[in-house]
Amino acid sequence: MVQLAPIEAGEPSMAIRQLLYPTPYPSAMITKSQEFGLDPRVLYALMRQESIFNPNATSWVGARGLAQVMPTTGEGIAQNLGIQGFSVDDLYNPVTSIRFGAYYIDAQIEYMNGSLPGAFAAYNGGPGNAERWADGRIVADPDRFIEIIDYAETRHYVEIVYANYGAYRRLYQQP
Structure with missing residues (x-):
């Protein structure tokens, strides 16, 4: 009979951790992040939770794509960005979804005066609620x-996305 030595549990290897926190669509993530002055790791953290990077994801309330943008929100974003001929099915296009997600999270970061937890709460629960929870727009x-x-x-969502962002920051250098 063969005796096997016990394997000690420890920190997973870098390769395993990067499999758990992947970086798909790198070109689009970087260019769309730069368009709005974002750290792409914010988008990765958000989209990991929103869609697990499935471009065809649809939530039970109708949010679509990688960034899980609601159709009416998508229409507003398209209008703000001056996009002609927008269709809500465009939210399933990875580049469009990444761009719209970047636009929307950037708007929430600005609205919440630079607070990522505040912006994540606004992204999920609405900006008015995030402002109410912060008793203003500053998260001290x-x-x-x-x-x-x-x-x-929303509380659970913010905890997860903020933790995802921490993991992405530890695993990947900012481009």
Whole structure:
């Protein structure tokens, strides 16, 4: 009988961690992030949670694509970006979804005065709710802010996306 030595559990290898936190669509992610002055790791963190990088994802409420943009929000973004002939099915196009997600999260970051937890809450639960949870548009203490979120789904979402962002920051250098 062969005796096997026990394997010690430890930190997963870098390759395993990068498999858990992939970076698909790198060209589009970088160019669309740069278009809006974003760290692409913010988009990766967001889209990992929103769609697990499935460009054909559709939520039970009708959000579409990698960034899970709602059709009416997509129409507003298209108008703001001056895109003619936009169809809500365009949200399934990875480049369009990445661009619209970058535009929308950038708008939420600006609205919440640079706070990523505030922006993630606004992305998921709406900007008015994020402002209510922050008692304004400044998040002085991110941990306290997250605890105040009274929508369990949004609180959980913010925790996950913020943790994803931390993982992406540890694994990948900013381009």
